[in-house]
Amino acid sequence: MTDEFITLTPAAKRSRWTQKIGFGALTAASLLTVLPIVALVIYIIVQGLPQISLEFLTQMPRDGMRAGGIWPAIVGTFYLTLGTAIFSVPLGIGAAIYIAEYAPDNRWTRLIRIAIINLAGIPSVVYGLFGFGLFVIFLRFGTSILAASLTLSIMTLPVIITTTEEALRSVPQSFRVVSISLGGSRWQTIWRIVLPNALPGILTGIILGLERAAGETAPILFTGAAFFLPRLPQSPLDATMALPYHLFVISTQVPGMPLQIQYGTVLVLLFFVLGMNLIATIIRSRARARRPW
Amino acid sequence: MKRAGRISEFAITTLIRLMGYSSILFVVLILLFLLREGLPALGEVSLADLFSVRWYPTESYFGILPLILGSIIVTFGALLVAVPFGILTALYISEVAPQRVQEVLKPLVEVLAGLPSVVLGFIGIQLVSPFLRVALNLPTGLTAFTGALLLGGIAIPTVVSVAEDALNTVPRSYREASLALGATRWQTMWGVTLPAARSGVVTAIMLGVGRAMGETMTVMMVTGNAPVMPHGLDALFLPVRTMTATIASEMGEVANGSSHYHVLFLIGIILFAIALIINIVTFMVGYRKSTRSERLLS
Numbered sequence: 001m002t003d004e005f006i007t008l009t010p011a012a013k014r015s016r017w018t019q020k021i022g023f024g025a026l027t028a029a030s031l032l033t034v035l036p037i038v039a040l041v042i043y044i045i046v047q048g049l050p051q052i053s054l055e056f057l058t059q060m061p062r063d064g065m066r067a068g069g070i071w072p073a074i075v076g077t078f079y080l081t082l083g084t085a086i087f088s089v090p091l092g093i094g095a096a097i098y099i100a101e102y103a104p105d106n107r108w109t110r111l112i113r114i115a116i117i118n119l120a121g122i123p124s125v126v127y128g129l130f131g132f133g134l135f136v137i138f139l140r141f142g143t144s145i146l147a148a149s150l151t152l153s154i155m156t157l158p159v160i161i162t163t164t165e166e167a168l169r170s171v172p173q174s175f176r177v178v179s180i181s182l183g184g185s186r187w188q189t190i191w192r193i194v195l196p197n198a199l200p201g202i203l204t205g206i207i208l209g210l211e212r213a214a215g216e217t218a219p220i221l222f223t224g225a226a227f228f229l230p231r232l233p234q235s236p237l238d239a240t241m242a243l244p245y246h247l248f249v250i251s252t253q254v255p256g257m258p259l260q261i262q263y264g265t266v267l268v269l270l271f272f273v274l275g276m277n278l279i280a281t282i283i284r285s286r287a288r289a290r291r292p293w
Numbered sequence: 294m295k296r297a298g299r300i301s302e303f304a305i306t307t308l309i310r311l312m313g314y315s316s317i318l319f320v321v322l323i324l325l326f327l328l329r330e331g332l333p334a335l336g337e338v339s340l341a342d343l344f345s346v347r348w349y350p351t352e353s354y355f356g357i358l359p360l361i362l363g364s365i366i367v368t369f370g371a372l373l374v375a376v377p378f379g380i381l382t383a384l385y386i387s388e389v390a391p392q393r394v395q396e397v398l399k400p401l402v403e404v405l406a407g408l409p410s411v412v413l414g415f416i417g418i419q420l421v422s423p424f425l426r427v428a429l430n431l432p433t434g435l436t437a438f439t440g441a442l443l444l445g446g447i448a449i450p451t452v453v454s455v456a457e458d459a460l461n462t463v464p465r466s467y468r469e470a471s472l473a474l475g476a477t478r479w480q481t482m483w484g485v486t487l488p489a490a491r492s493g494v495v496t497a498i499m500l501g502v503g504r505a506m507g508e509t510m511t512v513m514m515v516t517g518n519a520p521v522m523p524h525g526l527d528a529l530f531l532p533v534r535t536m537t538a539t540i541a542s543e544m545g546e547v548a549n550g551s552s553h554y555h556v557l558f559l560i561g562i563i564l565f566a567i568a569l570i571i572n573i574v575t576f577m578v579g580y581r582k583s584t585r586s587e588r589l590l591s
Contacts, residue, residue, distance in 0.1 A: 012475075015477050015479070015480060016477065018477070018479055019477045019478060019479035019480075022479045023389050023479065025381075026381055026384055026385040026389055027385060027389070029377070029378055029381035029382060029385065030381065030382045030385040030386070030390075030398065032378065033378045033379075033381075033382045033402075033449060033453075034382075034398060034401045034402065036446075037401055037402075037404055037405045037408075038401065040416060041404070044412075044416075090312075091312055091315060094308065094309050094312030094313070095312045095313050095315055095316060097309050097312075097313075098309045098310055098312060098313025098314075099313055102306065102309060102310065102313070103313060108314075111317060112313060112314060112316055112317055114572070114576065115316040115317040115319070115320045116316045117572050117575075117576065118320050118568070118569065118572050119316060119319060119320060121500075121503050121507075121568040121569075121571060121572045122323065122507070122564075122565060122568050123506070123507025123508070123509065123537055123564050123568060124507065124509055125507070125509040125537045125540050125541050125561075125564070126323070126327070126507070126540075126561045126564050126565055126568075127323075128540075128541070128544070129326075129327065129330070129540065129544070129557070129558055129561040130322070130323045130326050130327060130561075132544070133326035133327070133329065133330045133558070134322060134326050137549070138326070154319050154323075157315075157316065157319070158316075161316070185298070185302050186302070186306070187302050187305050187306065208407075211407055212407075214409075215407070215408075215409030215410075215411070215412075216409065216410075217409070217410070217411045217509075217510045218410075218509040218510055218537070218541055221541055221544065221545065222544050222545060244409050244411045244412075244510075245411075247411050247412070247415060248411050248414070248510060248514070251414075251415045251418060251419075251514070252418070252514055259419075262415065262419075266412055266415055269409060269411075269412060270408075270412065273407055273408070273409060274404060274407060276407075277403060277404060277407045281400055281403070
């Protein structure tokens with residue numbers, strides 16, 4: 001638009017062209033990154049949808065898992081996610097409250113931060129080794145839902161702590177000042193004022209953490225996952241089938257596995273995981289729109 | 294009543310503090326149990342055997358070099374994919390894309406981050422490796438290259454989100470000053486914004502390395518699982534076996550307390566150490582960033 005008023009030197013014209021081409025290249029690179037994801041999800045839905053039926057979702061597997069349903073894997077993933085939530089949600093929120101609301105800025109707090117960053121960086125299969133050593137062998141839980149859930153909880157902890165801390169910090173300082181000045185104690189302020197205002201952010205973090213736990217295979221390989229079980233787990237000390245491990249088993253360990261069942265299982269797993277992702281995204285964007293400050 | 298309140302306040306504060314310190318406890322516990330199960334390996338297998346080129350545990354050959362090199366090859370290949378695409382996407386989202394496009398792109402990248410690695414492994418087996426076998430005329434599609442491509446996809450969301458955060462923290466005034474001096478947005482992006490966000494971009498790449506190195510299920514499913522010593526550049530198109538995949542595929546069959554079992558934990562210690570080094574480097578880069586920006590702004 002400025003072209004009408006200013007005569008551009010050849011050099012300036014060149015750099016405009018460079019910019020146009022450059023922006024085009026950036027757009028192309030982004031599309032190349034994002035489009036395969038969209039294509040992949042659509043492809044899985046198209047391939048998997050014909051397999052989805054009430055029988056597939058609610059029956060036990062038959063004929064060496066080559067027929068029937070995936071009910072025990074669905075139930076198992078639900079149990080594992082629930083177990084992970086029971087341990088990691090209270091602990092993660094508590095830890096985040098300490099860091100955001102209580103912790104002084106000193107060496108110990110920095111050490112806690114380094115520990116959290118470290119937990120986030122440890123490979124998932126190493127969590128599996130650790131869970132095997134501590135929960136399965138040392139504490140004698142055996143390969144069980146309990147051992148697997150505890151392993152997944154520790155793995156999930158850094159996600160929940162960091163997102164909760166961020167949510168707590170986003171609550172304006174003046175809210176706390178008003179509450180304290182009205183005679184509220186520190187804990188009352190946190191419980192009645194800070195936590196409710198940070199709730200959407202905390203929920204988002206919890207869901208994203210649990211989403212990761214629900215989709216993980218490596219940490220449960222030797223701590224709680226079962227290749228095949230003829231019946232549902234009866235107690236937290238039983239091993240369990242789980243969707244991600246089941247997918248691994250039927251796609252690599254069972255010869256002659258009908259492709260249809262494999263795609264059906266992928267779709268169910270994706271539904272779980274992306275469904276949680278979607279819920280988290282919705283909570284976050286709603287909270288942003290409604291934020292009163 | 295007042296005293297009861299004070300006591301419960303004290304109890305809660307103590308509980309919260311303990312929870313706060315729990316992360317340190319867990320890191321220590323993880324290290325402790327890895328060492329407890331892994332260190333005996335050093336007494337059972339000599340260092341020369343450990344750093345030899347033959348991994349064949351049933352015959353008591355515990356050479357972990359091929360596994361380490363396998364991890365390095367696959368991670369390096371993944372970076373070749375994830376770094377350019379990740380950083381270009383981050384630049385596009387933060388510097389070029391209009392608001393509406395941003396709002397579509399960001400959740401899509403998060404979808405990629407949320408895909409379970411076993412799903413990507415499945416797609417690798419079903420679609421990517423048959424395609425590559427035909428396209429590149431290879432004897433098998435299950436190679437280091439296939440693993441690297443998929444791992445690149447897994448590392449991209451990490452690189453994008455960290456790099457984008459770094460670009461967003463560059464003050465607006467930097468860009469405005471550059472534009473006011475007559476630079477185009479393109480020149481500003483490469484000459485001002487990206488250099489200013491340099492430490493964050495390095496962090497993004499480091500975290501991408503960590504993500505790729507630690508990934509297990511995808512590489513186990515698509516790299517062909519051959520623990521052979523890679524030779525030369527064509528190793529990228531041959532089957533390999535990474536450290537993570539070795540642990541995942543052999544831990545289930547190994548006798549508790551055997552040398553093989555201890556060596557698998559030793560590999561776990563190596564992976565833990567790599568993660569630790571990456572975190573320390575990242576932490577130091579981050580630290581420098583804050584001090585430099587303080588210096589710039591004061």
